[in-house]
Every structure is written in structure tokens, then in C-alpha cells.
Amino acid sequence: MSTLTYAATDSATMLRRNLRHMRRYPSMTVMLIGMPVVFLLLFVYVFGGTLGSGLGEAAGGRSAYVNYVVPGIMLMALAATAQGTAISVAMDMTEGIIARFRTMAITRSSVLTGHVFGAVIQSMLCVAVSVAVGFLVGFRPDATAIEWLAVVGMVVLTAFALTWLTVAMGLVSKSVETASNTPMFLMLLPFFGSAFVPTDSMPTGLRWFAEYQPFTPITETLRGLLMGTSIGNSAALAIGWCIVIAGLGYLWARKLYARDPSN
Structure with missing residues (x-):
């Protein structure tokens, strides 16, 4: 088999490993799903009346x-799942699992890609549950089938980018506690954007x-696709940001994983 075939086979093996972890230890997935759902219910039922009146x-x-x-x-669901990935990677590092993988005849990159693809699948599950709860509380999008496909593509691309970044954060962390705190800014950034209020209402x-x-x-790309509003240049900026974040995260993670563990 070619090198590419070996890499794909090993990556699939590592993906199965991560999916089995999700199935056998569902508490992390439940927590990751629960966090955005709680925020959704909080903002809709506690703040929604007032904030909705200010939308103009x-x-x-x-x-x-x-x-x-x-x-x-x-x-937020994507950011929460990415934070969980950093924790999973840090656990593998601190428990010696990755050190053992280094000694095995497997493609080195497959360990990381297994985490990434597993996290993307987990991200899609978290987003699907969040949207389903949104429908239950009154979410009524105007998206066509093509626009829904574009939404899925944007979600997958964003999850892919954030996951590579948090894989690197998990590798660089000295403990699981550090890995859980380092990506916290990803959970805060939506609050300092247009996720909850229009940016023109800010100082x-x-x-x-x-x-x-x-x-x-x-956010504006997803909102425009779902609600049939103008996107402008948001889609190009969103894709550009995802490519930059994914590229930097991949290069950082690859450098960290290749370093001598004794240093």
C-alpha cells in the first residue's frame, strides 16, 4: 500500500477509537450539548423579550x-466541542497514550487526525441538537435546501478549523486543567461579536x-443563509478566517507533536 493509503487507514483506526470513547463515556458529549442548549433557553426566555425588541x-x-x-x-456549540477536544488531547498526553502511539508502527499524523475528525462529528451532533431545541422554542428559518447544505458546509469548516487550533492547545498544555482553561476565549468571543446582539449597538x-x-x-454567514438575509462579504471573510485558523492550528499541532517528548 502507498503512504497515503497507510495514513488513511491509520486515521480511520484512530477515528474509531475516538468514536468509541464518545460512546462509552457519553458524559463529555452530554455536557458539550447541554451548555449551548442552556444558553439558548436562557437568552430566549430570560433576555429574549427585551433583546428582541431592540432588533429594529x-x-x-x-x-x-x-x-x-x-x-x-x-x-457556541462548535466552540464548546473544540474545548472538549483540547481536554481529550491533554488526557492522552498526560496519561502516556500518545507516548505509546509514538512507539507503534502507525502514521504519526493519524493520532491527531483521529481527534480532529472525531471532534467534527461530535460538533455536528451538538449543533444538530441545538438547532432542534431552537425549533422547539420557535426558530423558523427560511433557508432553501441549497442554503441548508451551505450551512452544513460552513459548520463543518468552522469545526475543522477550531478543532485543529484546540488540538495544538491540548498538546502544549502541561495538564488537563490547563487544557480546559486555555481555549476558554473561544467561548467568550461570540459574546464580543454579533452572536447575541447587533454590533452597531456596541460602543x-x-x-x-x-x-x-x-x-x-x-455568525453573519450562518444567519444570512438560515434567514434569507444579505450576507455581503461575510462568507468570504468567514472562509478566509477558517482557512487561516485551520492552517495555523495544523502547523502548530504538527510541530508540537513532532518535538522530542523528553524536552
């Missing part, structure tokens, strides 16, 4: 706000940051 729509209130906030909740300095940070164009 004729039919405002809670019904308008649930349509506005679900794309941001989807992004000038914060508005500038919100408009130029990566999560805002991703």
Missing part, C-alpha cells in the same frame, strides 16, 4: 430574537473589535 424589526420580541440568536448558539471600540474578529463573519 416590526415584529420584534422573543419570536424575532430566537431567529437571531440560534446561529450564535450554533457557534465604538468594542464595535470595531466585534466587526473584525473571526466569529462575527461566521
Whole structure:
């Protein structure tokens, strides 16, 4: 078999390993699903009436706000899953599993790609549950079948990018506790973007940051596709940010994984 075939086979083996972990230890998946769902219910039923009235729509209130906030909740689900990936990688590092894998006749990159593809699948599950709960509380998108496919593509691309970044964070962490805290900024960035309120309602300095940070164009792309509103250049910016984040995360993770473990 060719080198590429060996790499694909080993990556599939590592993916099965991660999927079995998800099945045998579902508590992490339940926690990752529960967090965005709790935020969705909190913002819709506690803050939704007030925040929805400030959206400037004729039919405002809670019904308008649930349509506005679900794309941001989807992004929070992706960030939460990425944080869980950092924890999983750090556990493998601190428990010596990766050190053992280094001694085995497997493609070195397959250990990392197994984590990445497993996390992308877990991300899709978390997003699907969040959207399903959104439908239960009044989410009513106007997306066509093609737009739904584009939404899925954007979610997969974002999950892929964030996961490579947090894989590197898990590798660089000295403990599981550090790995759980390092990606925390990913959970905070949606709050400093357009996930929960329009950026034009923010003070000038914060508005500038919100408009130029990566999560805002991703959120606006998802919202535009789901609700049939104008996207503008958000899709191009979102894809560009995902490519940059994925590339930097991959190069960082590859460098960390290749280093001498004794150093």
C-alpha cells in the first residue's frame, strides 16, 4: 500500500477509537450539548423579550430574537466541542497514550487526525441538537435546501478549523486543567461579536473589535443563509478566517507533536 493509503487507514483506526470513547463515556458529549442548549433557553426566555425588541424589526420580541440568536448558539456549540477536544488531547498526553502511539508502527499524523475528525462529528451532533431545541422554542428559518447544505458546509469548516487550533492547545498544555482553561476565549468571543446582539449597538471600540474578529463573519454567514438575509462579504471573510485558523492550528499541532517528548 502507498503512504497515503497507510495514513488513511491509520486515521480511520484512530477515528474509531475516538468514536468509541464518545460512546462509552457519553458524559463529555452530554455536557458539550447541554451548555449551548442552556444558553439558548436562557437568552430566549430570560433576555429574549427585551433583546428582541431592540432588533429594529416590526415584529420584534422573543419570536424575532430566537431567529437571531440560534446561529450564535450554533457557534457556541462548535466552540464548546473544540474545548472538549483540547481536554481529550491533554488526557492522552498526560496519561502516556500518545507516548505509546509514538512507539507503534502507525502514521504519526493519524493520532491527531483521529481527534480532529472525531471532534467534527461530535460538533455536528451538538449543533444538530441545538438547532432542534431552537425549533422547539420557535426558530423558523427560511433557508432553501441549497442554503441548508451551505450551512452544513460552513459548520463543518468552522469545526475543522477550531478543532485543529484546540488540538495544538491540548498538546502544549502541561495538564488537563490547563487544557480546559486555555481555549476558554473561544467561548467568550461570540459574546464580543454579533452572536447575541447587533454590533452597531456596541460602543465604538468594542464595535470595531466585534466587526473584525473571526466569529462575527461566521455568525453573519450562518444567519444570512438560515434567514434569507444579505450576507455581503461575510462568507468570504468567514472562509478566509477558517482557512487561516485551520492552517495555523495544523502547523502548530504538527510541530508540537513532532518535538522530542523528553524536552
